[in-house]
Amino acid sequence: MKVPHIFVILFLMIALASLVSYIIPAGQFERVANESGAEIIQPGTFEYIEASPVTFFEFMFAIPDGFIQTAEIIFGIIMIGGMFAVIERTGVISLAVNKLASKFSDKGLWIIPTLMIPFALFTTFTGQVEMSLIYLPAILPLVLKLGFDRITATAIVLVATISGFTLALAVPANLGVAQEIAELPLYSGMWYRIVLLAIVLTVGMAYVWRYARKVQKNPELSIVFDENDDDLEIKELSAGKATKRQMWTAVTLLVGFGVLLFGLLNYGWYFRELTGLYALIGIAAGLVAGLSSSEIADAFNEGFKKILLGAIVVGIARGIAVVLDAGDIMDTIIYALGEFVGIMPDSLTAVFMLIVQAALNFLIPSGSGQAMVTMPIMSGLSDISGVTRQTAVLAFLMGDGFTNIFYPTSGYFMATLAVGGVRWEKWLKFIFPLLIVWYLIAAAALVIAQFIDYGPL
Numbered sequence: 195m196k197v198p199h200i201f202v203i204l205f206l207m208i209a210l211a212s213l214v215s216y217i218i219p220a221g222q223f224e225r226v227a228n229e230s231g232a233e234i235i236q237p238g239t240f241e242y243i244e245a246s247p248v249t250f251f252e253f254m255f256a257i258p259d260g261f262i263q264t265a266e267i268i269f270g271i272i273m274i275g276g277m278f279a280v281i282e283r284t285g286v287i288s289l290a291v292n293k294l295a296s297k298f299s300d301k302g303l304w305i306i307p308t309l310m311i312p313f314a315l316f317t318t319f320t321g322q323v324e325m326s327l328i329y330l331p332a333i334l335p336l337v338l339k340l341g342f343d344r345i346t347a348t349a350i351v352l353v354a355t356i357s358g359f360t361l362a363l364a365v366p367a368n369l370g371v372a373q374e375i376a377e378l379p380l381y382s383g384m385w386y387r388i389v390l391l392a393i394v395l396t397v398g399m400a401y402v403w404r405y406a407r408k409v410q411k412n413p414e415l416s417i418v419f420d421e422n423d424d425d426l427e428i429k430e431l432s433a434g435k436a437t438k439r440q441m442w443t444a445v446t447l448l449v450g451f452g453v454l455l456f457g458l459l460n461y462g463w464y465f466r467e468l469t470g471l472y473a474l475i476g477i478a479a480g481l482v483a484g485l486s487s488s489e490i491a492d493a494f495n496e497g498f499k500k501i502l503l504g505a506i507v508v509g510i511a512r513g514i515a516v517v518l519d520a521g522d523i524m525d526t527i528i529y530a531l532g533e534f535v536g537i538m539p540d541s542l543t544a545v546f547m548l549i550v551q552a553a554l555n556f557l558i559p560s561g562s563g564q565a566m567v568t569m570p571i572m573s574g575l576s577d578i579s580g581v582t583r584q585t586a587v588l589a590f591l592m593g594d595g596f597t598n599i600f601y602p603t604s605g606y607f608m609a610t611l612a613v614g615g616v617r618w619e620k621w622l623k624f625i626f627p628l629l630i631v632w633y634l635i636a637a638a639a640l641v642i643a644q645f646i647d648y649g650p651l
Contacts, residue, residue, distance in 0.1 A: 200507055200602060200618045208256050208513045212248040215521025220245045222525045234375060235570045240529045243522060252520045260512030264605060270465030270472070271327065271505040271609040272498050277476035278331040279497025280490055284443050284483035287335060289436050294336050302340040302410065306403050309333060310354035314395050317358030321365030323598065324465075326351045326610045328451070334614060343416040345624050346406045348614035352599045352607065353398040353628070360595025361391035368565060372590050375569040376583040382650040383584045387591075390639050394632060401628045417620050443483040450475035504612020508605040515557055515603075524557065532571040536579075543579040544589050544640035547572055548633075551593025556601050565590060584650060585643040592636040600629060 198206075224239035248256075261268065281287055298305050309329075317323060329351045337347035362369040364381045373380055409416045436444070454471055457463035463471075480490035518524045531550045538546045554568060569590060576586040598604045602618055611621055 200608075201510060203618075204507070204510045204513070204602060205257075208253070208510075208517055211514050211517045212253045212256070212521070215247040215517065215523050218521075218523045218526050220522035220526065221529060222522060223529070235525075235528070235568075237570050237573075240525065242526075246520070246522050248517045248521045253517060256513035256516045256520075257510055259516045260514075261509035263516070264508050264512045266465040266469065267508050267605050267609075268505045270469040271501060271508065271605075271612075273469045273472040273476075274327045274331075274609075275497035275499075275501030275613070276494035277472040277479075277497065279500070280476040280480045280485070280493040281447065282331075283485065283489065283493045284440065284479055286436075286440055286443050286447065286479075286483070287332065289440065290332075290336075292339075298340060302342070303403055303407060305337070305340060306346075306350060306406060307399050309350050310395070310399050310402070313351060313354035314358035314391070317355045318361065318363045318365070318391060319358075321359060321362060321368060323355045323359050324468075324606045326355050326606060327613060328454075329355075330610055330613045341410045341413075342406050343409050343413070343418055344614050344616050345417050345620070346402065346409060348611065348616050348621070349402045349405070349624065351614075352610060353402055353625075354395070356595060356599045357391065357395040357398050359598070360592055361387045361394060362591060362595075363387060363391070368594060369587070369591060372565040372569050372587045375565060376573045376587055378583055378587065379650050383588070383648065386639075386643065386648060387588070390635075393635060397631060397635065398628065401631075405624065417624050418616065421617075439482065439484050443479050446478050446482045447475065450478065501609070501612050504609040507602065507608040507612070511603040511605070511608070518557060527557070528554065528568065528571070532568075532575065535572070536575055543575065543581045544585050544644050545637050547575070547581075547586060547589035548593045548636055548640060551590050552597050552633075555594050555597040556603055565594075581644055582648050584648045585640060588643055588648070589640055592633075592639070596629060596632050596636070599625060 219242050221240055221242045223235040223237075225235055227234070278287075294305075298308075313325075313329060317325070330348060333350065334344070334347045337350065338344070359365065359368070363384055364370075370380060373382065413419060450471070454463075454468065454475075457467060457471070461467075476494060477490060480493065485493070515524070518527070531553065535543060535546045535550055551568060551572075569587070572586045572590065573583055575581075576583050599607050600622070602608055608618070611618060
C-alpha cells in the first residue's frame with residue numbers, strides 16, 4: 195500500500211486535531227514565569243473552561259499561521275540549501291570527497307563510526323541537533339562515492355546526533371531546563387547517562403553498519419533503490435590538487451563555521467541569526483573561489499529549489515499545534531496524560547512517563563518547551579510514586595529525544611530528510627526496527643534507575 199504524500203498526512207492530522215476540539219473539553223493550567231521569563235505550568239491548577247472548538251476560519255488559517263510561527267526556521271532551512279549549492283559549485287566539496295574516498299576505499303564501512311562518534315559527542319555537550327543540516331550535505335557525496343546510499347548518509351547523521359541529544363550530558367536546552375524545574379543540580383546524574391549513551395550509540399552504529407554492508411554488497415537491497423538519484427549522484431572527479439582559490443575558499447569556510455559555533459555556544463543563536471550567516475558564508479565562499487555574482491545567485495537558486503519541500507513541511511506541521519491551541523485542548527491533553535501516569539503501578543511509573551513524554555513530543559516538538567510544560571507535573575508525580583526526580587528527568591529525555599527522528603512535526607528532522615533526498619515513509623521503513631530496540635533499552639534503563647534509586651550525583 196502506497197503511503198500518502200507527507201502534505202496529505204499532515205493536512206489530515208490538522209483536520210483531525212480540529213475535529214477533536216469538538217469532543218475534548220477545553221481546559222487550562224495556571225502558569226508562572228521563572229527566572230528566565232519562561233512560562234511554567236503550575237501543577238494542581240488545571241480547570242475546565244468554556245468550550246472554544248476550532249472554527250472553520252481557524253482551521254483555514256492553521257497552515258498560514260504555522261508558516262508565520264516557524265518563519266525563521268523555514269528561511270534558515272532554505273538558506274542552508276543555497277549556501278551548500280554555492281560551496282558545491284566552488285569544487286571544494288568534490289576535492290574533499292575524493293581525498294576521503296581514497297583513504298577509505300578499502301575500508302569504507304569504517305567511515306560510519308569515524309563520523310558518528312564525533313557527531314554524537316559534539317551534540318551531547320551542545321544539543322545542536324540542527325548541525326545535522328550542516329553535516330549531511332558535507333558527507334553525502336562521500337558516502338555515495340564509497341558505494342552506500344542516501345539512507346546510509348542520512349542515518350549516520352541523524353542516528354548519531356539524536357543519540358547524543360537524547361542522552362545529553364550537558365545540554366542547557368532540554369536537560370538543563372528539566373533539571374532546573376525538578377530542582378536538581380545542573381547536569382547531575384551524568385554517570386548513568388554516559389553508560390546509556392555508550393549503549394544507545396553502539397546499537398545505532400551497529401544498525402547503520404549492518405544496513406550499509408547489505409547495500410554495499412547488493413545495491414538492489416537499498417530502500418531507495420527504485421528512486422531516481424540523478425540530482426544526487428556523484429560524478430567521477432579528477433583527484434587533482436586544490437587551486438590557490440580553492441584553498442582560500444576552504445579557509446573562508448572554516449572561519450565561517452567557526453563563527454557559527456561561537457554564536458551557537460556563546461550567544462544561543464537560532465535560525466534567525468544563522469540564516470544571515472549562511473547567506474554571508476555562501477556569498478563569501480563564492481567570491482573567494484572566483485565565481486561571478488550571477489553564478490553565485492544561480493547556485494543559491496538551485497539550492498533553494500532542492501530543499502524547498504523540507505522547509506514547507508515545517509510550516510504545515512506546526513499547523514497541528516496551532517489548532518490545538520486555538521481549541522484550548524492542549525492543556526486538557528497534558529492533564530489527562532498526567533492523570534494516566536498517576537494511576538499506574540509505582541513499579542511502572544517511570545516507563546509510563548517515557549510513553550507520555552514520547553506522545554507529547556508530537557504536539558510539542560521543542561525540548562525546552564516540553565520540559566516547561568510537563569516537568570512540573572512529572573516531578574510531582576515522581577514524589578508521590580517513589581520514583582526519583584532524576585529518573586523522571588531521564589524519562590523526559592528519552593521520551594522526547596528518540597521521537598525527533600520519527601515525528602513529521604520535528605522541523606530539523608524533516609529538513610534533514612529533504613537535504614538527503616529521503617522520503618519520510620522510506621525513512622520510517624528504515625528506522626522503525628531501531629526505534630523499537632532503543633525504546634526497549636530505554637524502558638529497561640528506567641526500571642533499573644528506579645531499582646537503584648537513581649539520584650542527583
